[in-house]
Amino acid sequence: xxxxxxxxxxxxxxxxxxxxxxxxxxxxxxxxxxxxxxxxxxxxxxxxxxxxxxxxxxxxxxxxxxxxxxxxxxxxxxxxxxxxxxxxxxxxxxxxxxxxxxxxxxxxxxxxxxxxxxxxxxxxxxxxxxxxxxxxxxxxxxxxxxxxxxxxxxxxxxxxxxxxxxxxxxxxxxxxxxxxxxxxxxxxxxxxxxxxxxxxxxxxxxxxxxxxxxxxxxxxxxxxxxxxxxxxxxxxxxxxxxxxxxxxxxxxxxxxxxxxxxxxxxxxxxxxxxxxxxxxxxxxxxxxxxxxxxxxxxxxxxxxxxxxxxxxxxxxxxxxxxxxxxxxxxxxxxxxxxxxxxxxxxxxxxxxxxxxxxxxxxxxxxxxxxxxxxxxxxxxxxxxxxxxxxxxxxxxxxxxxxxxxxxxxxxxxxxxxxxxxxxxxxxxxxxxxxxxxxxxxxxxxxxxxxxxxxxxxxxxxxxxxxxxxxxxxxxxxxxxxxxxxxxxxxxxxxxxx
Amino acid sequence: xxxxxxxxxxxxxxxxxxxxxxxxxxxxxxxxxxxxxxxxxxxxxxxxxxxxxxxxxxxxxxxxxxxxxxxxxxxxxxxxxxxxxxxxxxxxxxxxxxxxxxxxxxxxxxxxxxxxxxxxxxxxxxxxxxxxxxxxxxxxxxxxxxxxxxxxxxxxxxxxxxxxxxxxxxxxxxxxxxxxxxxxxxxxxxxxxxxxxxxxxxxxxxxxxxxxxxxxxxxxxxxxxxxxxxxxxxxxxxxxxxxxxxxxxxxxx
Numbered sequence: 017x018x019x020x021x022x023x024x025x026x027x028x029x030x031x032x033x034x035x036x037x038x039x040x041x042x043x044x045x046x047x048x049x050x051x052x053x054x055x056x057x058x059x060x061x062x063x064x065x066x067x068x069x070x071x072x073x074x075x076x077x078x079x080x081x082x083x084x085x086x087x088x089x090x091x092x093x094x095x096x097x098x099x100x101x102x103x104x105x106x107x108x109x110x111x112x113x114x115x116x117x118x119x120x121x122x123x124x125x126x127x128x129x130x131x132x133x134x135x136x137x138x139x140x141x142x143x144x145x146x147x148x149x150x151x152x153x154x155x156x157x158x159x160x161x162x163x164x165x166x167x168x169x170x171x172x173x174x175x176x177x178x179x180x181x182x183x184x185x186x187x188x189x190x191x192x193x194x195x196x197x198x199x200x201x202x203x204x205x206x207x208x209x210x211x212x213x214x215x216x217x218x219x220x221x222x223x224x225x226x227x228x229x230x231x232x233x234x235x236x237x238x239x240x241x242x243x244x245x246x247x248x249x250x251x252x253x254x255x256x257x258x259x260x261x262x263x264x265x266x267x268x269x270x271x272x273x274x275x276x277x278x279x280x281x282x283x284x285x286x287x288x289x290x291x292x293x294x295x296x297x298x299x300x301x302x303x304x305x306x307x308x309x310x311x312x313x314x315x316x317x318x319x320x321x322x323x324x325x326x327x328x329x330x331x332x333x334x335x336x337x338x339x340x341x342x343x344x345x346x347x348x349x350x351x352x353x354x355x356x357x358x359x360x361x362x363x364x365x366x367x368x369x370x371x372x373x374x375x376x377x378x379x380x381x382x383x384x385x386x387x388x389x390x391x392x393x394x395x396x397x398x399x400x401x402x403x404x405x406x407x408x409x410x411x412x413x414x415x416x417x418x419x420x421x422x423x424x425x426x427x428x429x430x431x432x433x434x435x436x437x438x439x440x441x442x443x444x445x446x447x448x449x450x451x452x453x454x455x456x457x458x459x460x461x462x463x464x465x466x467x468x469x470x471x472x473x474x475x476x477x478x479x480x481x482x483x484x485x486x487x488x489x490x491x492x493x494x495x496x497x498x499x500x501x502x503x504x505x506x507x508x509x510x511x512x513x
Numbered sequence: 514x515x516x517x518x519x520x521x522x523x524x525x526x527x528x529x530x531x532x533x534x535x536x537x538x539x540x541x542x543x544x545x546x547x548x549x550x551x552x553x554x555x556x557x558x559x560x561x562x563x564x565x566x567x568x569x570x571x572x573x574x575x576x577x578x579x580x581x582x583x584x585x586x587x588x589x590x591x592x593x594x595x596x597x598x599x600x601x602x603x604x605x606x607x608x609x610x611x612x613x614x615x616x617x618x619x620x621x622x623x624x625x626x627x628x629x630x631x632x633x634x635x636x637x638x639x640x641x642x643x644x645x646x647x648x649x650x651x652x653x654x655x656x657x658x659x660x661x662x663x664x665x666x667x668x669x670x671x672x673x674x675x676x677x678x679x680x681x682x683x684x685x686x687x688x689x690x691x692x693x694x695x696x697x698x699x700x701x702x703x704x705x706x707x708x709x710x711x712x713x714x715x716x717x718x719x720x721x722x723x724x725x726x727x728x729x730x731x732x733x734x735x736x737x738x739x740x741x742x743x744x745x746x747x748x749x750x751x752x753x754x755x756x757x758x759x760x761x762x763x764x765x766x
Contacts, residue, residue: 040608427597429642
């Protein structure tokens with residue numbers, strides 16, 4: 017019998033990738049294409065959805081060619097995508113209505129401030145388990161429909177459709193199936209996270225016509241069969257990218273967590289079939305849902321500045337030539353010398369949510385060298401992780417016992433050791449670095465029976481590296497205290513205008 | 514005498530000029546001083562910049578000697594940079610061979626382990642990063658030694674770890690010649706009884722060997738009964754080494 021494979025489409029913020037995996041979860045081939053970022057005004061970020069679809073059409077055969085296989089050998093395709101990015105398109109022509117509004121876009125700033133005070137806001141926040149923020153799709157849809165009355169009319173007649181990126185790709189792949197998955201739907205503010213269907217009160221609140229919304233489906237289950245890009249192949253799964261990484265790290269049980277360390281970092285903790293409402297500034301989100309089963313939920317902590325602090329150290333301070341050299345520089349000293357950097361460049365996120373805070377470097381003395389600053393840069397990522405983990409432990413009542421990590425910063429041994437030290441739990445890096453696409457592949461393969469069950473997937477997970485905590489508890493407590501005092505010094509820096 | 518290479522002569526002249534002057538020179542000054550076309554001078558400066566011998570001030574655009582020059586002797590890639598650029602190739606090597614993977618670089622007459630991927634069997638293992646390995650008794654060490662352009666091996670103390678450890682300078686020289694002929698190295702029970710390793714060179718720009726990548730495992734899994742390594746394992750190791758070399762070279766163009 018010919019060997020069969022699973023393909024993941026990873027539709028990210030800067031690029032789209034098609035990756036072929038084998039039965040043991042090993043990467044067989046990869047094809048990647050960046051797409052253009054549009055910045056029409058300050059704070060606005062857009063993508064051309066037509067360009068992204070063209071990229072998928074080109075990458076699909078390329079990935080299969082690189083792997084030396086044909087469509088017949090592909091058991092299923094899974095999608096992982098940038099979340100919250102909002103797109104409208106014409107049902108008849110399949111043409112996007114303008115550009116997609118990307119999750120980073122803050123054009124709804126003022127609108128969100130108004131919505132926070134509006135009647136019904138509390139109910140919407142409760143039903144969606146999300147705080148009113150520019151991050152999510154709901155305010156963006158209201159903005160689009162408010163600014164384009166002609167679009168609203170057509171949307172009410174069902175002629176214009178809404179979707180996040182996975183909806184758009186499935187629609188194009190299947191030639192007209194309008195669906196979304198629960199993880200992506202859970203980032204719109206329009207989903208009732210208990211019933212897992214669109215919330216009538218949220219639709220009324222944002223003024224979104226029901227006719228333009230896709231059908232909400234489980235993340236893992238056959239959505240349909242592709243007629244384009246991968247003709248004849250079943251689409252087995254769709255998940256938001258961070259949820260896909262959680263799945264790729266095989267965090268299937270309550271209490272299991274992963275953190276993806278990139279420009280920013282995203283820590284997700286599986287809380288099982290119970291939705292945990294955070295009282296510590298975390299988001300509640302759907303982790304995944306297997307067709308016929310209950311949804312698994314997660315708590316999510318987002319850290320705005322981690323890898324980007326290293327980039328700042330490299331590009332703005334010019335103290336290092338490449339990002340990995342931060343470790344070399346940090347290792348020229350034994351400790352931080354009493355210096356702490358809190359990168360509240362645009363306020364503080366979880367668990368503080370203080371937009372008026374600004375970054376500080378504290379503890380400067382004539383003793384401090386650039387080596388100490390490099391340490392403080394790396395330690396900032398670890399302490400921010402600690403604050404999110406503390407919030408998660410408090411919210412969930414589950415004590416994190418191991419942190420699974422992925423992303424570019426996991427190449428930094430000093431940082432990984434320091435994270436283990438300050439969390440006082442082992443930090444583990446899996447052998448498969450591409451956890452987002454692997455998660456999409458796992459989910460799709462599971463849906464079509466390519467892999468039998470979750471246990472089968474766990475057997476593919478292998479430890480590539482592990483860092484065990486070695487820090488003296490007294491030093492840990494003292495350092496954490498110093499960090500928190502440093503954080504307090506960022507508060508109230510900008511004054512209300 | 515074979516002909517000289519003009520561009521290298523010119524590069525040397527530029528370096529002397531930068532070393533002798535005020536430290537900062539504009540492109541035009543350098544070109545005028547050497548009576549060269551600006552385009553030619555710029556091409557040479559760009560190449561010197563790529564290899565780290567020259568750097569350009571971001572604001573003034575002037576050229577000066579680069580940070581790599583005082584450290585020519587250690588002439589290595591930053592080890593954390595090496596790990597960061599290798600990580601995506603070391604993982605698949607461990608997955609394909611089922612063995613642990615190490616990347617080493619030459620430091621103070623030993624091989625410094627700069628990256629380590631566990632054997633993918635989920636048994637308890639500890640990270641070796643930062644440990645020093647003897648050059649003559651490990652596959653990674655043999656590669657680093659073989660491609661070190663230091664002429665005949667100086668009479669050094671060859672510590673004995675097992676009865677198979679190479680003990681004489683003569684045997685070592687023959688072994689290193691063998692490594693250079695093959696493009697890969699083997700160590701079988703020369704460091705620890707029961708274990709073997711296979712390694713291949715990682716090359717940076719200009720072919721300079723900046724490190725070695727190898728697998729480590731039970732001798733009966735790495736070798737046949739005559740201490741010959743399984744050829745498919747050697748091929749995987751060499752593929753990974755080549756992929757990393759391409760990555761390092763490509764990024765410098």
